[in-house]
Amino acid sequence: MRRVSILGATGSIGQNTIDLIARAPDAYDVVALTGAGNIDRLAIDAIRLKADVAVTANPECLGALKDALAGSDVTAAAGPQALIEAASRPADWVMSAIVGAAGLAPGLAALEQGATLALANKESLVCAGRLVMQTATTHGGRILPVDSEHSAVFQALVGEAMEAVERIVITASGGAFRDWPIEKLAHATPAQATTHPNWAMGARITVDSASMFNKALELIETREFFGVDPDRIETVIHPESLIHALVGFRDGALMAHVGPPDMRHAIGYALHWPERQDLPVARLDLAQIGTLTFRAPDPARYPALDLARQVMARGGLAGAVFNGAKERALDAFLDGHIRFTAMAEVVARVLDRIEGQPGLMDAEMTLDNVLAADLAARAAADAEIAALAGQARTGS
Ligand code: NDP
Numbered sequence: 001m002r003r004v005s006i007l008g009a010t011g012s013i014g015q016n017t018i019d020l021i022a023r024a025p026d027a028y029d030v031v032a033l034t035g036a037g038n039i040d041r042l043a044i045d046a047i048r049l050k051a052d053v054a055v056t057a058n059p060e061c062l063g064a065l066k067d068a069l070a071g072s073d074v075t076a077a078a079g080p081q082a083l084i085e086a087a088s089r090p091a092d093w094v095m096s097a098i099v100g101a102a103g104l105a106p107g108l109a110a111l112e113q114g115a116t117l118a119l120a121n122k123e124s125l126v127c128a129g130r131l132v133m134q135t136a137t138t139h140g141g142r143i144l145p146v147d148s149e150h151s152a153v154f155q156a157l158v159g160e161a162m163e164a165v166e167r168i169v170i171t172a173s174g175g176a177f178r179d180w181p182i183e184k185l186a187h188a189t190p191a192q193a194t195t196h197p198n199w200a201m202g203a204r205i206t207v208d209s210a211s212m213f214n215k216a217l218e219l220i221e222t223r224e225f226f227g228v229d230p231d232r233i234e235t236v237i238h239p240e241s242l243i244h245a246l247v248g249f250r251d252g253a254l255m256a257h258v259g260p261p262d263m264r265h266a267i268g269y270a271l272h273w274p275e276r277q278d279l280p281v282a283r284l285d286l287a288q289i290g291t292l293t294f295r296a297p298d299p300a301r302y303p304a305l306d307l308a309r310q311v312m313a314r315g316g317l318a319g320a321v322f323n324g325a326k327e328r329a330l331d332a333f334l335d336g337h338i339r340f341t342a343m344a345e346v347v348a349r350v351l352d353r354i355e356g357q358p359g360l361m362d363a364e365m366t367l368d369n370v371l372a373a374d375l376a377a378r379a380a381a382d383a384e385i386a387a388l389a390g391q392a393r394t395g396s
Protein backbone atom coordinates (compact mmCIF):
# COMPACT_ATOMS: atom_id res chain seq x y z
CA MET A 1 0.00 0.00 0.00
CA ARG A 2 1.25 3.47 -0.81
CA ARG A 3 1.25 5.91 2.06
CA VAL A 4 -0.26 9.20 0.93
CA SER A 5 -0.97 12.56 2.56
CA ILE A 6 -3.03 15.42 1.16
CA LEU A 7 -2.22 18.97 2.24
CA GLY A 8 -5.21 21.17 1.41
CA ALA A 9 -7.52 18.14 1.27
CA THR A 10 -10.70 20.22 1.61
CA GLY A 11 -9.99 22.41 -1.42
CA SER A 12 -10.69 21.95 -5.10
CA ILE A 13 -7.45 20.08 -5.87
CA GLY A 14 -7.63 18.19 -2.58
CA GLN A 15 -11.16 16.97 -3.30
CA ASN A 16 -10.21 15.87 -6.82
CA THR A 17 -7.26 13.98 -5.34
CA ILE A 18 -9.54 12.29 -2.81
CA ASP A 19 -11.91 11.39 -5.64
CA LEU A 20 -9.12 9.40 -7.33
CA ILE A 21 -7.81 7.82 -4.14
CA ALA A 22 -11.24 6.84 -2.88
CA ARG A 23 -11.79 4.82 -6.08
CA ALA A 24 -9.02 2.42 -5.03
CA PRO A 25 -9.16 2.37 -1.23
CA ASP A 26 -7.07 -0.82 -0.96
CA ALA A 27 -4.16 0.77 -2.82
CA TYR A 28 -3.62 3.66 -0.42
CA ASP A 29 -2.82 4.09 3.24
CA VAL A 30 -3.86 7.66 4.06
CA VAL A 31 -1.51 9.26 6.59
CA ALA A 32 -2.56 12.91 6.93
CA LEU A 33 -5.29 15.16 5.60
CA THR A 34 -5.17 18.90 6.20
CA GLY A 35 -7.61 21.76 5.77
CA ALA A 36 -8.37 25.13 7.31
CA GLY A 37 -11.95 26.34 7.83
CA ASN A 38 -13.94 23.51 6.32
CA ILE A 39 -13.96 21.25 9.37
CA ASP A 40 -16.93 19.09 8.41
CA ARG A 41 -15.41 18.14 5.06
CA LEU A 42 -12.04 17.45 6.68
CA ALA A 43 -13.54 15.19 9.34
CA ILE A 44 -15.82 13.31 6.95
CA ASP A 45 -12.96 12.52 4.58
CA ALA A 46 -10.49 11.69 7.35
CA ILE A 47 -12.93 9.15 8.81
CA ARG A 48 -13.94 7.78 5.40
CA LEU A 49 -10.32 7.36 4.26
CA LYS A 50 -9.14 6.15 7.70
CA ALA A 51 -6.45 8.82 7.95
CA ASP A 52 -4.03 8.71 10.89
CA VAL A 53 -4.31 12.44 11.50
CA ALA A 54 -6.49 15.37 10.42
CA VAL A 55 -5.09 18.87 10.83
CA THR A 56 -6.74 22.25 10.53
CA ALA A 57 -4.54 25.28 9.95
CA ASN A 58 -6.81 27.31 12.24
CA PRO A 59 -6.03 26.79 15.97
CA GLU A 60 -9.49 28.09 16.92
CA CYS A 61 -11.07 25.20 14.99
CA LEU A 62 -9.38 22.46 17.02
CA GLY A 63 -12.38 21.93 19.33
CA ALA A 64 -14.79 21.61 16.41
CA LEU A 65 -12.45 19.18 14.66
CA LYS A 66 -12.13 17.03 17.79
CA ASP A 67 -15.91 16.96 18.13
CA ALA A 68 -16.35 16.00 14.49
CA LEU A 69 -13.80 13.17 14.83
CA ALA A 70 -15.19 11.87 18.14
CA GLY A 71 -15.52 8.08 18.18
CA SER A 72 -13.09 7.58 15.28
CA ASP A 73 -9.40 6.59 15.34
CA VAL A 74 -8.31 9.81 13.62
CA THR A 75 -6.10 12.13 15.67
CA ALA A 76 -6.91 15.86 15.52
CA ALA A 77 -4.35 18.66 15.48
CA ALA A 78 -4.32 22.38 14.63
CA GLY A 79 -2.07 25.27 13.72
CA PRO A 80 0.78 25.95 11.28
CA GLN A 81 3.27 23.84 13.25
CA ALA A 82 0.85 20.89 13.26
CA LEU A 83 0.63 21.20 9.46
CA ILE A 84 4.39 20.88 9.21
CA GLU A 85 4.35 17.94 11.61
CA ALA A 86 1.67 16.24 9.50
CA ALA A 87 3.67 16.81 6.32
CA SER A 88 6.74 15.35 8.05
CA ARG A 89 5.02 12.06 8.80
CA PRO A 90 6.56 9.38 6.60
CA ALA A 91 4.58 9.05 3.38
CA ASP A 92 5.48 7.96 -0.14
CA TRP A 93 3.41 10.61 -1.93
CA VAL A 94 2.24 13.95 -0.66
CA MET A 95 -0.17 16.24 -2.48
CA SER A 96 0.72 19.91 -1.90
CA ALA A 97 -2.60 21.68 -2.48
CA ILE A 98 -2.77 24.38 0.19
CA VAL A 99 -3.51 27.73 -1.44
CA GLY A 100 -0.93 30.51 -1.18
CA ALA A 101 2.47 30.94 0.46
CA ALA A 102 1.07 29.00 3.45
CA GLY A 103 1.82 25.86 1.42
CA LEU A 104 5.57 26.47 1.31
CA ALA A 105 6.72 25.25 4.74
CA PRO A 106 4.56 22.08 4.77
CA GLY A 107 5.70 21.25 1.22
CA LEU A 108 9.35 21.61 2.24
CA ALA A 109 8.70 19.38 5.27
CA ALA A 110 7.27 16.68 3.00
CA LEU A 111 10.33 16.86 0.76
CA GLU A 112 12.64 16.71 3.77
CA GLN A 113 11.19 13.36 4.76
CA GLY A 114 11.93 12.11 1.25
CA ALA A 115 8.39 11.96 -0.12
CA THR A 116 7.44 12.45 -3.74
CA LEU A 117 5.70 15.83 -3.75
CA ALA A 118 2.82 16.28 -6.16
CA LEU A 119 2.94 20.05 -6.44
CA ALA A 120 -0.23 21.99 -7.11
CA ASN A 121 0.84 24.84 -4.81
CA LYS A 122 2.58 26.95 -7.46
CA GLU A 123 3.25 29.67 -4.89
CA SER A 124 6.00 27.46 -3.38
CA LEU A 125 8.00 27.67 -6.59
CA VAL A 126 7.22 31.35 -7.12
CA CYS A 127 8.36 32.30 -3.61
CA ALA A 128 11.26 29.91 -3.20
CA GLY A 129 11.89 27.95 -6.38
CA ARG A 130 15.57 27.29 -5.86
CA LEU A 131 15.08 26.30 -2.21
CA VAL A 132 12.24 23.91 -3.06
CA MET A 133 14.10 22.27 -5.94
CA GLN A 134 17.29 21.97 -3.87
CA THR A 135 15.42 20.46 -0.93
CA ALA A 136 14.10 17.75 -3.23
CA THR A 137 17.59 17.01 -4.54
CA THR A 138 19.21 17.00 -1.10
CA HIS A 139 16.70 14.57 0.40
CA GLY A 140 16.26 12.32 -2.61
CA GLY A 141 12.64 13.42 -3.01
CA ARG A 142 10.99 14.14 -6.29
CA ILE A 143 8.59 16.85 -7.36
CA LEU A 144 5.87 16.08 -9.87
CA PRO A 145 3.98 19.07 -11.28
CA VAL A 146 0.20 19.13 -10.88
CA ASP A 147 -0.56 22.54 -12.35
CA SER A 148 -2.14 21.49 -15.64
CA GLU A 149 0.27 23.45 -17.86
CA HIS A 150 3.32 22.15 -16.05
CA SER A 151 2.03 18.59 -16.05
CA ALA A 152 1.50 19.00 -19.80
CA VAL A 153 5.07 20.23 -20.33
CA PHE A 154 6.41 17.46 -18.10
CA GLN A 155 4.56 14.88 -20.20
CA ALA A 156 5.72 16.44 -23.50
CA LEU A 157 9.31 16.19 -22.24
CA VAL A 158 9.28 12.45 -21.54
CA GLY A 159 12.26 10.95 -23.36
CA GLU A 160 13.55 14.33 -24.54
CA ALA A 161 16.78 16.15 -23.66
CA MET A 162 16.39 19.67 -22.23
CA GLU A 163 19.12 20.82 -24.68
CA ALA A 164 16.68 20.08 -27.50
CA VAL A 165 14.03 22.42 -26.07
CA GLU A 166 13.73 25.74 -27.84
CA ARG A 167 10.66 27.13 -26.12
CA ILE A 168 7.80 26.33 -23.80
CA VAL A 169 4.33 27.71 -24.52
CA ILE A 170 1.80 27.68 -21.71
CA THR A 171 -1.78 28.37 -22.63
CA ALA A 172 -4.22 30.62 -20.80
CA SER A 173 -8.00 30.66 -20.97
CA GLY A 174 -7.97 34.45 -20.70
CA GLY A 175 -10.29 34.18 -17.71
CA ALA A 176 -13.74 35.54 -17.01
CA PHE A 177 -13.18 38.96 -18.64
CA ARG A 178 -11.26 38.04 -21.75
CA ASP A 179 -13.98 39.48 -24.02
CA TRP A 180 -14.98 42.46 -21.89
CA PRO A 181 -14.23 45.96 -23.12
CA ILE A 182 -11.04 46.90 -21.30
CA GLU A 183 -12.59 50.02 -19.72
CA LYS A 184 -15.20 47.85 -17.98
CA LEU A 185 -12.54 45.87 -16.06
CA ALA A 186 -12.28 48.46 -13.29
CA HIS A 187 -15.92 47.74 -12.43
CA ALA A 188 -15.68 43.94 -12.32
CA THR A 189 -17.12 42.55 -9.08
CA PRO A 190 -15.75 39.65 -6.99
CA ALA A 191 -18.81 37.58 -7.93
CA GLN A 192 -18.07 38.06 -11.64
CA ALA A 193 -14.35 37.36 -11.18
CA THR A 194 -14.95 34.10 -9.30
CA THR A 195 -16.81 32.55 -12.24
CA HIS A 196 -14.49 30.78 -14.67
CA PRO A 197 -15.51 30.07 -18.27
CA ASN A 198 -13.89 26.58 -18.43
CA TRP A 199 -12.42 25.34 -15.17
CA ALA A 200 -14.02 24.63 -11.78
CA MET A 201 -11.37 25.76 -9.27
CA GLY A 202 -10.97 27.46 -5.90
CA ALA A 203 -12.17 31.08 -5.72
CA ARG A 204 -8.70 32.61 -5.39
CA ILE A 205 -7.16 30.97 -8.44
CA THR A 206 -10.30 31.77 -10.43
CA VAL A 207 -9.84 35.50 -9.78
CA ASP A 208 -6.12 35.11 -10.55
CA SER A 209 -7.18 33.55 -13.81
CA ALA A 210 -9.31 36.59 -14.72
CA SER A 211 -6.42 38.97 -13.95
CA MET A 212 -3.86 36.52 -15.37
CA PHE A 213 -1.93 36.73 -12.12
CA ASN A 214 -2.33 32.97 -12.30
CA LYS A 215 -0.48 32.87 -15.63
CA ALA A 216 2.11 35.27 -14.21
CA LEU A 217 2.73 32.84 -11.34
CA GLU A 218 2.88 30.01 -13.86
CA LEU A 219 5.53 31.76 -15.98
CA ILE A 220 7.73 31.93 -12.89
CA GLU A 221 6.77 28.36 -11.94
CA THR A 222 7.85 27.19 -15.42
CA ARG A 223 11.20 28.88 -15.10
CA GLU A 224 11.85 27.43 -11.66
CA PHE A 225 10.66 23.92 -12.37
CA PHE A 226 12.13 23.36 -15.82
CA GLY A 227 15.14 25.69 -15.46
CA VAL A 228 14.58 27.46 -18.78
CA ASP A 229 15.40 31.10 -19.50
CA PRO A 230 12.39 33.43 -19.28
CA ASP A 231 12.78 34.49 -22.92
CA ARG A 232 12.07 30.90 -23.93
CA ILE A 233 8.73 30.82 -22.10
CA GLU A 234 5.66 32.14 -23.90
CA THR A 235 2.02 32.34 -23.09
CA VAL A 236 -0.88 32.32 -25.53
CA ILE A 237 -4.61 32.71 -24.96
CA HIS A 238 -6.49 29.59 -25.94
CA PRO A 239 -10.14 30.12 -24.96
CA GLU A 240 -11.15 26.44 -25.32
CA SER A 241 -8.64 25.32 -22.61
CA LEU A 242 -8.03 21.98 -24.34
CA ILE A 243 -4.33 22.37 -25.15
CA HIS A 244 -2.62 22.92 -21.81
CA ALA A 245 0.92 23.58 -22.98
CA LEU A 246 3.27 22.99 -25.90
CA VAL A 247 6.98 22.30 -26.02
CA GLY A 248 8.90 23.55 -29.06
CA PHE A 249 12.06 21.68 -29.99
CA ARG A 250 15.14 22.78 -31.94
CA ASP A 251 13.91 21.01 -35.07
CA GLY A 252 10.78 23.17 -35.04
CA ALA A 253 8.45 20.43 -33.78
CA LEU A 254 5.79 21.50 -31.29
CA MET A 255 4.47 18.80 -28.97
CA ALA A 256 1.11 19.69 -27.48
CA HIS A 257 -0.74 18.12 -24.58
CA VAL A 258 -4.46 18.00 -25.30
CA GLY A 259 -7.15 17.01 -22.83
CA PRO A 260 -10.40 18.10 -21.21
CA PRO A 261 -10.23 20.81 -18.52
CA ASP A 262 -10.32 18.34 -15.63
CA MET A 263 -7.63 18.54 -12.96
CA ARG A 264 -7.95 14.83 -12.26
CA HIS A 265 -5.86 14.31 -15.36
CA ALA A 266 -2.79 16.12 -14.00
CA ILE A 267 -3.41 14.81 -10.47
CA GLY A 268 -3.79 11.25 -11.76
CA TYR A 269 -0.64 11.53 -13.87
CA ALA A 270 1.31 12.58 -10.76
CA LEU A 271 -0.36 9.87 -8.67
CA HIS A 272 0.46 7.02 -11.05
CA TRP A 273 3.74 8.35 -12.50
CA PRO A 274 5.80 6.90 -14.12
CA GLU A 275 2.93 4.69 -15.29
CA ARG A 276 -0.31 5.72 -16.91
CA GLN A 277 -3.50 4.27 -15.54
CA ASP A 278 -7.19 4.57 -16.35
CA LEU A 279 -8.61 7.91 -15.26
CA PRO A 280 -12.28 8.92 -15.05
CA VAL A 281 -11.84 11.92 -17.35
CA ALA A 282 -13.86 12.66 -20.48
CA ARG A 283 -12.40 11.62 -23.85
CA LEU A 284 -12.31 14.40 -26.43
CA ASP A 285 -14.26 14.11 -29.64
CA LEU A 286 -12.06 16.19 -31.95
CA ALA A 287 -14.54 16.32 -34.82
CA GLN A 288 -17.15 17.67 -32.47
CA ILE A 289 -14.74 20.29 -31.09
CA GLY A 290 -13.97 21.36 -34.65
CA THR A 291 -11.82 24.41 -34.03
CA LEU A 292 -9.13 25.42 -31.58
CA THR A 293 -8.28 29.11 -31.42
CA PHE A 294 -5.32 31.12 -30.14
CA ARG A 295 -4.52 34.78 -29.66
CA ALA A 296 -1.78 36.85 -28.08
CA PRO A 297 -2.49 38.28 -24.63
CA ASP A 298 -2.90 42.07 -24.61
CA PRO A 299 -0.36 43.51 -22.13
CA ALA A 300 -2.70 46.41 -21.30
CA ARG A 301 -5.47 44.00 -20.32
CA TYR A 302 -3.12 41.70 -18.40
CA PRO A 303 -0.39 43.82 -16.71
CA ALA A 304 0.41 40.88 -14.40
CA LEU A 305 2.35 39.20 -17.21
CA ASP A 306 4.82 42.08 -17.49
CA LEU A 307 5.22 42.13 -13.74
CA ALA A 308 6.16 38.44 -13.82
CA ARG A 309 8.82 39.18 -16.46
CA GLN A 310 10.21 41.94 -14.21
CA VAL A 311 10.27 39.55 -11.26
CA MET A 312 12.14 36.89 -13.24
CA ALA A 313 14.68 39.47 -14.42
CA ARG A 314 15.10 40.79 -10.87
CA GLY A 315 15.68 37.39 -9.28
CA GLY A 316 16.54 37.00 -5.58
CA LEU A 317 13.45 37.05 -3.38
CA ALA A 318 11.40 39.13 -5.82
CA GLY A 319 9.08 36.14 -6.37
CA ALA A 320 8.18 36.01 -2.67
CA VAL A 321 7.49 39.77 -2.68
CA PHE A 322 5.41 39.49 -5.84
CA ASN A 323 3.32 36.64 -4.46
CA GLY A 324 2.85 38.17 -0.98
CA ALA A 325 1.69 41.46 -2.50
CA LYS A 326 -0.58 39.64 -4.92
CA GLU A 327 -2.21 37.64 -2.11
CA ARG A 328 -3.02 40.79 -0.13
CA ALA A 329 -4.25 42.64 -3.22
CA LEU A 330 -6.51 39.67 -3.98
CA ASP A 331 -7.85 39.71 -0.39
CA ALA A 332 -8.55 43.44 -0.75
CA PHE A 333 -10.38 42.95 -4.05
CA LEU A 334 -12.45 40.06 -2.67
CA ASP A 335 -13.31 42.17 0.40
CA GLY A 336 -14.45 45.04 -1.82
CA HIS A 337 -11.68 47.47 -0.79
CA ILE A 338 -10.00 47.92 -4.17
CA ARG A 339 -10.98 47.58 -7.79
CA PHE A 340 -10.09 44.61 -9.96
CA THR A 341 -7.58 46.68 -11.94
CA ALA A 342 -5.94 48.02 -8.77
CA MET A 343 -4.51 44.60 -7.91
CA ALA A 344 -1.72 44.93 -10.47
CA GLU A 345 -1.15 48.52 -9.40
CA VAL A 346 -0.68 47.44 -5.78
CA VAL A 347 1.77 44.68 -6.74
CA ALA A 348 3.83 47.02 -8.97
CA ARG A 349 4.05 49.60 -6.20
CA VAL A 350 5.06 47.00 -3.62
CA LEU A 351 7.86 45.71 -5.84
CA ASP A 352 9.16 49.31 -6.12
CA ARG A 353 8.75 49.98 -2.43
CA ILE A 354 10.58 46.81 -1.35
CA GLU A 355 13.37 47.49 -3.85
CA GLY A 356 13.97 50.60 -1.76
CA GLN A 357 14.45 48.52 1.41
CA PRO A 358 18.11 47.54 1.07
CA GLY A 359 18.97 43.87 1.29
CA LEU A 360 15.46 42.41 1.56
CA MET A 361 15.22 41.02 -1.94
CA ASP A 362 18.88 40.06 -2.05
CA ALA A 363 18.89 38.02 1.16
CA GLU A 364 19.92 34.37 0.89
CA MET A 365 17.03 32.10 -0.09
CA THR A 366 16.29 30.39 3.24
CA LEU A 367 12.79 29.62 4.50
CA ASP A 368 13.09 32.34 7.16
CA ASN A 369 14.20 34.97 4.65
CA VAL A 370 11.49 34.01 2.18
CA LEU A 371 8.84 34.27 4.90
CA ALA A 372 10.31 37.65 5.97
CA ALA A 373 10.10 38.93 2.38
CA ASP A 374 6.54 37.62 2.17
CA LEU A 375 5.59 39.46 5.40
CA ALA A 376 7.27 42.68 4.29
CA ALA A 377 5.41 42.49 0.97
CA ARG A 378 2.09 41.98 2.74
CA ALA A 379 2.71 44.98 5.03
CA ALA A 380 3.70 47.14 2.06
CA ALA A 381 0.65 45.95 0.13
CA ASP A 382 -1.62 46.82 3.05
CA ALA A 383 -0.19 50.35 3.08
CA GLU A 384 -0.74 50.72 -0.68
CA ILE A 385 -4.26 49.33 -0.39
CA ALA A 386 -5.10 51.76 2.42
CA ALA A 387 -3.79 54.64 0.30
CA LEU A 388 -5.83 53.55 -2.73
CA ALA A 389 -8.97 53.00 -0.63
CA GLY A 390 -8.45 56.49 0.88
CA GLN A 391 -8.17 58.01 -2.59
CA ALA A 392 -11.35 56.24 -3.65
CA ARG A 393 -13.18 57.66 -0.61
CA THR A 394 -12.05 61.24 -1.19
CA GLY A 395 -12.56 60.88 -4.91
CA SER A 396 -8.99 62.06 -5.61
P1 NDP B 1 -8.97 25.99 -2.63
O1 NDP B 1 -9.16 27.36 -2.15
O2 NDP B 1 -10.10 25.27 -3.23
O3 NDP B 1 -8.39 25.07 -1.45
C1 NDP B 1 -7.32 25.51 -0.66
C2 NDP B 1 -6.98 24.52 0.41
O4 NDP B 1 -6.02 25.11 1.30
C3 NDP B 1 -8.17 24.13 1.28
O5 NDP B 1 -7.94 22.83 1.78
C4 NDP B 1 -8.09 25.16 2.41
O6 NDP B 1 -8.76 24.74 3.58
C5 NDP B 1 -6.60 25.20 2.63
N1 NDP B 1 -6.10 26.45 3.20
C6 NDP B 1 -6.57 27.71 2.99
N2 NDP B 1 -5.82 28.60 3.67
C7 NDP B 1 -4.89 27.89 4.34
C8 NDP B 1 -3.83 28.24 5.24
N3 NDP B 1 -3.57 29.52 5.57
N4 NDP B 1 -3.04 27.26 5.73
C9 NDP B 1 -3.28 25.98 5.40
N5 NDP B 1 -4.27 25.58 4.59
C10 NDP B 1 -5.06 26.53 4.06
O7 NDP B 1 -7.72 26.06 -3.64
P2 NDP B 1 -7.43 25.16 -4.92
O8 NDP B 1 -7.62 23.72 -4.60
O9 NDP B 1 -8.10 25.76 -6.08
O10 NDP B 1 -5.87 25.45 -5.10
C11 NDP B 1 -4.88 24.86 -4.28
C12 NDP B 1 -3.52 25.13 -4.88
O11 NDP B 1 -3.43 24.47 -6.13
C13 NDP B 1 -3.24 26.61 -5.16
O12 NDP B 1 -1.89 26.86 -4.98
C14 NDP B 1 -3.60 26.75 -6.62
O13 NDP B 1 -2.89 27.81 -7.26
C15 NDP B 1 -3.17 25.41 -7.17
N6 NDP B 1 -3.86 24.99 -8.38
C16 NDP B 1 -5.21 24.81 -8.38
C17 NDP B 1 -5.88 24.41 -9.53
C18 NDP B 1 -7.34 24.12 -9.52
O14 NDP B 1 -7.87 23.64 -10.52
N7 NDP B 1 -8.05 24.38 -8.46
C19 NDP B 1 -5.16 24.24 -10.79
C20 NDP B 1 -3.73 24.40 -10.68
C21 NDP B 1 -3.12 24.78 -9.52
P3 NDP B 1 -10.36 25.04 3.84
O15 NDP B 1 -11.03 24.90 2.51
O16 NDP B 1 -10.72 23.95 4.80
O17 NDP B 1 -10.47 26.39 4.39
Ligand code: MG
Pocket residue numbers: 147148149218
Ligand atom coordinates in the same frame (compact mmCIF):
# COMPACT_ATOMS: atom_id res chain seq x y z
MG1 MG C 1 -2.56 26.14 -14.33
